[in-house]
Amino acid sequence: MDTISRLDPPVTVQNHSPLKVLVVLAHPERHSFNGAMADAAIETLRGLSHQVAFSDLYRMGWDPVSDRRNFKGVKNPDYFKQQTEEDHATETRTFAPDVEAEIAKMEAADLMIWQFPLWWFSVPGILKGWVDKVFAFNRVYGRGRFYEKGLYRGKRALLSLTTGGSGAAAYQPGGFNGDISGILRPIQRGMLEFVGYDVLKPQIVHGPAQVTDEQRKAYLAAWRERLIQIAQEEPIVVGQY
């Protein structure tokens, strides 16, 4: 029967149209394992002819503080109310250039990947500050456009994160830190699904600093392998609160 394998057509992994992908990296050390995961994603996806934009928040000097500086000018100089100003900036196209650039990257992308270390059971502050500024009222969500009716429906998002402890068991229901699905729900439901994204299964590397170099390389290889078929993946059920 070995003739069958010799007669098999060559395996083609790219049976899809190119995606536009945005990778957002939130780690202060470029040579961190998170940095390597971001590089693996960018190289793999570009190697498959997908278009990849990259927001490396620390190296961009992204300012996570959300205030009047989100805008070129404000509608009400006497009292700052962010959503009122976001509404105004949407109508008048007056977001500050750094905010506008990030919104434009998100609007262009079919798939968004966030690469980050789990910090205090959440995203690092720099990434939370990116969301605070970029997920803007009336431009990204609002006026009845939430969840299934969200402006970003049809787009997909994926959290790729690392943890400090070495074992996945600590993040199971009843485990030391509790169910990782519940920990990620404010992000996957309260941010991503809120604006309409379909959420793909999170990529979680537990304790990259606690394992061997060989194991880390295996984690990177598994990530690359998953990304080859990412266009075909179905969203997960994130669950409500």
Ligand SMILES: Cc1cc2nc3c(=O)[nH]c(=O)nc-3n(C[C@H](O)[C@H](O)[C@H](O)COP(=O)(O)OP(=O)(O)OC[C@H]3O[C@@H](n4cnc5c(N)ncnc54)[C@H](O)[C@@H]3O)c2cc1C
């Ligand atoms: C403020 C704060 C809050 C935190 N809160 C939590 C929390 O709530 N829950 C929790 O679980 N953890 C928490 N942690 C821990 C944190 O999540 C981990 O330290 C982090 O996820 C580890 O990932 P890293 O990229 O920083 O690893 P690194 O320490 O940067 O990397 C691990 C190792 O990988 C190596 N490496 C880099 N590139 C490669 C490559 N290409 N191939 C092979 N090896 C490579 C590095 O050299 C290093 O030796 C917290 C940490 C901080 C600072």
